[in-house]
Amino acid sequence: MSSQKRLTRAYTEAARIPFDDTSKFILFSDCHRSDNSFADDFADNRNVYFHAMTQYYKEGFSYFELGDGDELWENVYFKTIFEAHKSVYLLLKKFHDSNRYFKIWGNHEMNFKDKKSVEKILFTYTNTQNDTVQPLFTGIQCHEALVLQHKETKQELFLTHGHQADYMNYVGWKINRFLVRILWRPLQIWGISDPTSPAKNYVERIKIELRIKKWIANNNRKLTIVGHTHRPCFSYPNAHSVPYFNDGSCVHPRSITGIEIVEGTITLIKWFIDTKEDGTLQVVKEILEGPTLLKDYI
Template identity: 25%
Template sequence: MRAIFKFFLKRPVTWIVNRVSSSPRQENVNKSLSELYQSITTNPGKKGPLFAFRPDEHPVIIFSDLHKGTRDGSDDFGVCEKTYLAALEYYNNNQYYYINLGDSEELWENLLVNVIKYNKDTFEAEKKFVERRAFAKVVGNHDLYWGNDPLAPTFLKNVYGTNVKAHSGVVLRAELPDGSLDILCTHGHQGDAQSDGNAFSKWFVSAIWGPLQGFLEINTNSPSCNDENKTIHNQYMYEWSASQKNLILITGHTHQPVFNSLTHLERLYLQLEDAKEKNDETEVNRILAEIPRRRREYNHVNTHYHSMKPSYFNSGCCCFDDGNITGIEISEGYMRLVKWTSKSGVALREVAEETHIVSLVNALASSESSQ
């Protein structure tokens, strides 16, 4: 039956997809992010909560883009499930606040009841954070259902055992010795022509358009599966965040980690220059060997990577095909990009990048004073 529908519908639907591309425009991204930030900071609760916290005392973990499926051939999360569960156990035991930054459930390709059926262990692990009142759920474009459907609150209550609200974003207000820093956390599909429109367009995408593309096996033009869109997304999110004062932005959406506004490839080029200055031949050779592999993952290097304002971060995803997951930690006064790997059945936490939040604030202030 699917083959018949694909034969008759795939071409016209693909044409429509290309005509109504999800690639955002900078002005739409700016407007959407600014409205979200203003709403949360002036009227907390309507679009998301505002939490004041001390980054040296109240740890936070941010994961995004699990895309929980039904353990079939198209389920990208299945191979990462054990690593994710081990990570959640670690963070719950250490009293972290967990922000789930969207696309947690893959609802373009699957029925919600089936996703719940095949992911009971992960929902139970997340429930432990809910019970501590240490959980915030943010909506992504692949799980827009949580923010649109009138039955969504009932499903969330059934899954987590209590009322859980789905948010458009969260603002963390880090209280520091000499002031504060606002951290806007949102999925990152803001400005997307397909999934960031009015209430009807969001419902249409979540209930009809997205599932139809999934059924017809059409590339959805999402940044996560399109290198050009990853570059566009990173650039637009960076441009907005760089124009703000005393604020950083954390998103997901692209499945591509970004730390201090730099992708892994851009950071490698900085490290290469540093190694050459130090005449560290071993490190130079290591980096030169890694760069070609990373260039297959990134089709663009920002020519201004030396001077970019450290205002944009991306948590990566929890559905890498090697079973690894990445996230953003805020703990002990540091921002960290962490990677969880599974070796010989044992989950291991690795710190890929880190910066002290006070140093980050100073770097932001320095960039702002030079603008």
């Protein structure tokens, strides 16, 4: 099956979620939450991510995680990841308990294609303080893709991870997982990059983006938001470009990027640690691109 057919199948089979101009969504992807070791790229940005998500929770946002939230290639057991970032998961539990957490699986989470694996891994956790089983994301559904559909305009926003356009990370993911787990993870600790990752392979990243843009062009220029390549991208409404968006990742050096959908607009944002004049540190948000009205893309 070609990348175009894989993307079409993901779009066709995706659950539809209605929204309107009062909706508030934050989209992050590629957190790669791991075990807090030297190979855990998320660990450096954990405080930034936690602060941003705390603000979004207080402000009533719904959270869409567009794949690779959990690093299940480098780690055999989810328990190891949970214990390393327990505070983050308990915050995400608040989103889930208020029906504001939507999880899409990426190539590092292909286990979540299987509903039984989702139930086994994500529904509960063991509280190590009293050895009792506690609810975590009980009843959560993990999706390959989701489609946001505006209640009035019927405009659709296609959300997926984007690895459908990457043969080895979709079809051959077990091979890549083996290489990452056995070979590249130990080498990463010594600073050697994983060439199987499109985020660290410029040529492969360009190919993936072109395949997704081709799909958009052949499918009524449908506004599409992905992750996977880790490269943030924002597209302004014009006749010379397709509405391709990428929310970037949460493992940039000292920053995380994402996409906000608020009051009928779309914005590319960055959260990072900045220094005040008195020398103290603060977590701040910066607008990178936008905001632009969604209806302008129709």
